[in-house]
Amino acid sequence: MKGLVHGLGVSGLAHLTWVFFKVGFVFFGGGFLLIPTLHRELVVHLGWLSPREFVDGVAMSQLTPGPVAILATFCGYARGGTLGAVFATMSVFTPAFVLMIGLTKLYDRMREMEPVRAVMSVLPPVIIGLLLAAALDIGKTVPLSPLPIVVGIIALAAMLRYNVNPAILIILGCVIGVITNM
Amino acid sequence: MNDASVPVAGVETAADWAVPPQVRLSELARVFFIIGLTGFGGGMAIVAMIQRITVDDRRWLTDEEFAHGVAMGQFLGAFAVNTVVFVGARLRGTLGGFVAASAFLTPGVAAIIILSALYFQYRQVPALQHALHGLGPVVVALLLAASRRMAKGAAWGWHETGIAAIAFVLLALLSLPVLAIIAIFVFYGVIRYRFRMSRRAG
Structure with a gap:
């Protein structure tokens, strides 16, 4: 070093x-x-x-x-x-x-x-719009093949329905990427 | 919304602006260290993760407060870090902001120092690309889940849907700078407020 x-x-x-x-x-x-x-x-x-x-x-x-x-x-x-x-x-x-x-x-x-409250109350939906735009942006880099799509759907369900910690899903995503040479 | 936001009869002051819960500094450090460790995927993905862990899971702040913090962070550039500072400072003042930001940055800084040392010795970018490919779909899911949750937490109607749709189009299709988009909607909020006030007055 x-x-x-x-x-x-x-x-x-x-x-x-x-x-x-x-x-x-x-x-x-x-x-x-x-x-x-x-x-x-x-x-x-x-x-x-x-x-x-x-x-x-x-x-x-x-x-x-x-x-x-x-x-x-x-x-x-x-x-x-x-x-x-x-x-x-x-x-x-x-x-x-x-x-x-x-x-x-x-x-x-x-x-x-x-x-101030009245003006700032318009912001939460703006942030939601920005999050969705970011999802589209990153989504474009994901190949449209079965494996990534399945991984995405499972991750979404895990977060929305079963409250799985996203940190765990991120690590699992990395592992799957390495194993399958995605 | 927030558990602590049950309206008290006769009290007019905003009930959903609950006093933030006392969070230990060590807890702040632990949570943001983990977010920093797994925060791949760029600014908005990290914001989605912070929303998920601090708002949904721990209820340290409301969705609305969080959105305000993200918007304010945009004015100062590196908004993922700024959002971290906002959450930390809301809960534990300046020290909280510092602890949260340091914990959040430590894993990335450590990783880069190690990678830099390898790089300047071997002159090669370490091949981590495969791991990153597996991340893409998870990050997309994370962003979708965060927006779904935030929408559920807010009072939602056509007005909100319209705002979200316009913000989406401005960023995704017209690629306007995020700062400009926030400014446009703050301006819209001011106009709307003045219009309402004048209607109420006249």
Whole structure:
């Protein structure tokens, strides 16, 4: 492992933290901006990763659980080993975290106000529409063959009728995928 | 809806805005660690999973509160994490938000660090693709189940069906940014409220 011996030094680590902190502000435009922004900053401007490494990092961040933003972890590792990865992740999430805490507190205070409640009451069906759109989007990547369809139907029934924990179904899905070379 | 939301006679204040239950920090950490560990499939799939585990199973918040949290999270980008922060902070304040987010991110970060170490040594993306193919149908089922459950929890009528259908079309067919879609409906909510107020007044 490159790990700690990679030796960025304190100033190098501080610089890395600052770079990822700045990138963290880009989140406000939507998470999907993260990939082009990281690319511009880290590959084009700073040259911390090669274009090829960056593309592989994007692929990897999609293989693992958690948000795509974890791509920042990979980029941090490329620059400063394990310590770099940890600092990059913490700093990239800091701006959004602070603001989300602020929003939540604001929500606690304002949600009892009649106009706020009236306006926000339109949101639950919107979220349902967005969930269904995401289902269609991911559904398009599933091959229309019997096995995936059966897996999907069983998973749906397990969740709706028998209250099975989705975490278990996700793991089972992975296992089936590996066994059947899906 | 929520068990704690039984209306009290004579009390006009929103009964379904129940005070969130006291949840131990260790319980928050445990639940979000598991969600982070199995949260494949991108933002909305993770949101569906959080809804399932924190709203349906544990009733830490109502469907409506949860939807508000998801919508607010959209304004700050990485909305799966933001939703996690929202749930944690609603239950246990700033510390709760921090504990929930850290627990949620830890498995992914650990996995990426291990994969990165392998990558920079062997220059190959580890072949996990097969496992991911098995996930697709489960994730679709998860999203369908979450929307079904949320619809069951809400007061549902033609109006709600229309809103959901329009939101669906805007995202699935027109690929509008999610943030824009939320903004459109907040704007619609404001107009609707003002219209009602003016009708009530005049």
